Amino acid sequence: MKFDHILEKRISVRSYDSRPIDKKDIIAICEAARLAPSACNSQTWRFIAVTDRQSIRKICHEAMRHVIPNRWIEQVPLLIIGCSQLDIIANRIGSRVTGIEYYQIDLGIAMEHMVLKATELGLGTCWIGWFNKDKLKKILNIPKKIKVSAMLAIGYPKEEPSKKRPRKPINKILFSEKWGKSF
Ligand SMILES: Cc1cc2nc3c(=O)[nH]c(=O)nc-3n(C[C@H](O)[C@H](O)[C@H](O)COP(=O)(O)O)c2cc1C
Structure with missing residues (x-):
């Protein structure tokens, strides 16, 4: 599949078939994340x-807000939980100096690699950011020091997804040389 076609x-997707996903496809999706760049190559992401099914049901009923x-996640065959392990010193020092939370950027890039790979494999995806991370951590035995920032739902779409969400025109998001100057 051409890259532009994947983006398009x-x-x-919020409606899924119960068909399970092959283990090799799950690994291919995680391999795509593994190749992502990260600040100082710190690779703080963990997935x-x-x-x-029981865990997904529990997450759906006990860890949402x-x-x-997000009740639709009950039918999802695969949830990828995006975590960060921050005991890598370079990452912590860098963030303290610049005030930029690099681990969040790193995790976002890696998980979007997953989304694009899953799309190439014919799978549907949806980011999930609206959940209770403390409850999720408890259900999945995630240690206290590990950060959890996002989840991905992945599976075979049940039906053609509804129409595309609109996007702002390019001249509203891209400036030339200085803030506010149109490109
Ligand atoms: C960080 C992040 C968190 C999101 N959280 C949720 C969520 O909790 N539930 C949901 O249904 N969609 C969620 N979405 C999906 C967005 O609503 C969706 O990407 C946006 O409306 C644009 O639509 P599109 O992805 O179909 O292009 C999230 C997306 C991102 C990037």
Whole structure:
């Protein structure tokens, strides 16, 4: 699949078939994350692939939040939990000096690599950021010092996803040379 086609095809999917995902595809998706760049090559990302139905049900019913309860994740065959292990000294010092949380950037890049690889494999995905991380950590035995920032739902789409969400035009997001000057 051409790269532009992958970008065009990717859309958040919230309705999934129960068909399981091959272990080799799960590994291919995680390999795509492994190749991602990271600040000082610190590779602080860690991932948990959750396929156990009972665990997914538990996460759905106990680790979501009101307002956006994400009930649709109950049917998802695979949840990837995006974690960061921050006891890498270079990462902590760098963030303290610049005030930039590099681990969040690193995790975002790695997980979007996963999204694009999954799209290439014909799978649907959706980022999930609206959850209770303390409850999630308890369910999955994630140690206290590990940060959890995001989840990905991955599976075979049940139906054609609804129409694409709109995007701002390029002249609203891209400036030339200085802030505010149109490109
Ligand atoms: C960091 C992040 C967190 C998100 N959290 C959720 C979520 O909790 N539930 C949900 O249904 N969609 C979630 N989304 C998906 C966005 O709503 C979606 O990407 C956006 O509306 C654009 O639509 P598209 O992905 O179909 O292009 C999240 C996306 C990102 C990048």
